[in-house]
Amino acid sequence: MAKTSILETADEAVAGIEDGSTVLVGGFGLAGMPFDLIDALIRQGAKDLTIVANNAGNGEVGLAALLKAGRVRKVLCSFPRQVDSYVFDELYRAGEIELEVVPQGNLAERMRAAGAGIGAFFCPTAVGTPLVEGKEQRTIDGRDYVLEYPIKGDYALIAAHTADRLGNLVYRKTARNFGPVMATAATTTIAQVSNVVPTGELDPEAVVTPSIYVDRVVQVEARHYTVQGAR
């Protein structure tokens, strides 16, 4: 990847995302959700998107707002149905959005494979369940596995805590979740961060996402939400 751009606005950061793109969106529920980038993407107007994310939106912020704006054709996720996922639920029941349910660990590992140049891998998860119907299976050393393929993104929109000016990223607590994996799996990775610090200020031992995986960075005000009625 080329040098990371440090941009002034979220709108610049999402410029050029084409209709029909596959966009990986970070976050587990609302922790680590790149709210500002998603809002900018709604303003930017790209439509017919395939979204890869753990959930299918909470309330009417972040991913839920993008769904509500009618920009998403398909969602790959592990857990769409939540206490506050009514935007997705209505679209799905109305037949206006496609859904592919992927076990959470497979979602992560398939993106990891995309980023790591692995062509496919034999995974023990979901063997014997309806989610592996039609998939290639094999017994290795007495254990049953299913062949899983990489999930690659055209873009990744992620949220991190701090970037340096080269684009190295660190995260905060469990908001780390999918960010580091998605950063490796997309052609263009766009990160919103709460802080940009001079190069050299991050501890090289503690960098989680090396700059090579980050194309664009924008600093935004931290916004925090918690899931309403979370179990």
Add this chain to the structure above:
Amino acid sequence: MAKTSILETADEAVAGIEDGSTVLVGGFGLAGMPFDLIDALIRQGAKDLTIVANNAGNGEVGLAALLKAGRVRKVLCSFPRQVDSYVFDELYRAGEIELEVVPQGNLAERMRAAGAGIGAFFCPTAVGTPLVEGKEQRTIDGRDYVLEYPIKGDYALIAAHTADRLGNLVYRKTARNFGPVMATAATTTIAQVSNVVPTGELDPEAVVTPSIYVDRVVQVEARHYTVQGAR
């Protein structure tokens, strides 16, 4: 894994390693090599070992000393032949040791697969070379891949910089190399460290090997060597 034991001596740390075990040994050249654990393993006496490591020993310290003591039946490594690998070279030419050469990235990824519960993976490395003879191949999305299987260890001997009393580990600079991967791939992981600190003193964001992967820890005096005549 059960609770990590913090032991007083390297000899206690390597107790119980059986003849015929597969032992993953950390280090890239001499950086990250667990010298004290290897010396203790020589005293302990286990023989007929299969060693998985990047190199096959330098000079007469560490892994080279173990080879010289005649305890190793087979070595899986990426780069046995070095400027100062004369101990291995002589054993190999005398037909006294088996060698399986594995590309460096495959060595790491195959151990990662063992630790991550992946049954096998399609890898693009080494396609079309003598190292894939007899291996299953497949074209996926127009690219050729070889099916690679996990490498699992009975024991891993690694060196880290600091442990807390739960067994969380951090490393130092490029001495990190294979340690974190091997820790996940062995039934029993034994780490020598330069410091043991009270639990809670390591930054949770910067822990590289979580305690779940570490069974035994021993604090030793740091010993440093550099490869003689390194290119």
Add this chain to the structure above:
Amino acid sequence: MTDETYAEAAEAPQLSDAPLSMDELAKVIARDIPEGSFVNLGIGQPTKIADHLPAELGVILHTENGMLGMGRKAEGDEVDADLTNAGKVPVVETPGCSYFHHADSFAMMRGGHLDVCVLGAFQVAHTGDLANWSTGKPGDIPAVGGAMDLAIGAKDVFVMMSLFAKNGEAKLVEACTMPLTGVGCVSRVYTDHAVFDLGPDGATVRETYGITLAELRERVAVELH
């Protein structure tokens, strides 16, 4: 199953005069979690088990959204939107905790490094098959989360559930009728009426609460050793 273990099991002690509440059951499960083990407690009832694990036991909790050493639910000012459990509830840290990303978190699980995972269930077959992610009703929005990863991911997978559904049918069954989460993965089932060990040979009763073995055999339609 040998005759000896059969004989032992036939005398499964009745340890309480009444069925257990879910809190009491949580306490029973906590009692069986070995010192210093690494444990994942599934969303819902299993989270209650944490309340019965004294700190000195050194049990370390994994949450699949990327943390080892998860602490209790956060209260008041402790709430931090960046620190939640798998149920998206804000929690706190414990000393010696660590964070990692999702691929590393599920590698830890899939790789068999966790000692125990406790899950809720709709149905469990006496051979260890688990159904806990979908009732299979048409029109339901499918959502699996980490259920299938958890089901195959720990050395021991325990189920915590009420033994009988609202309609009175036992949830320990000959074969699951709901979509499976995992095959042959459950090793023990904790219920309000009894605890069962599962294995290739079927279910063995470990202990009962407010029910005799004879009554249990009458109401549960699988062979009980």
Add this chain to the structure above:
Amino acid sequence: MTDETYAEAAEAPQLSDAPLSMDELAKVIARDIPEGSFVNLGIGQPTKIADHLPAELGVILHTENGMLGMGRKAEGDEVDADLTNAGKVPVVETPGCSYFHHADSFAMMRGGHLDVCVLGAFQVAHTGDLANWSTGKPGDIPAVGGAMDLAIGAKDVFVMMSLFAKNGEAKLVEACTMPLTGVGCVSRVYTDHAVFDLGPDGATVRETYGITLAELRERVAVELH
């Protein structure tokens, strides 16, 4: 290959009166490395290229033993046994560097995230096949290191080598006779006598040093566009 590019190539400029030294060649390669790119320089001659990459170019060096942002060779007190390059030579940090383990380092490489990798070679076929890990002589101890991972792991794989072996034979060949490191992986070959672009259609001469295109065609036994 169209007639147009053929015509262009036929006029490959002779940019020097004499073959280049390896240091001069390193400078030529450095010139072609784009600003801000991520680069892995193989063990041996390619490491010289780093000396010709001014800091303001913002090129970031990857070393496969687990670091991005590797600096120059360490001198005197800077030597730290815990900080070496892939050739096990002590090096220094640059600001903004980061460390990672071997699986992550090779995932970075295998996943195609590096822009350029420069490797030495024993032989390169005009279709891009590379032989650089084993001469294939019986009795040699096989050792591959990261060569095969590097060969398939960067967007562009450049080779840096002398064009002719000691016995005078060209090392740019129709088909490698030595054991392969990778197939069709090399996109450009920098030699002391000429620079070649490789592709499915074969080799195109970009520029020459102290040799004419006609002489080159005489001494190199592959079709040169």
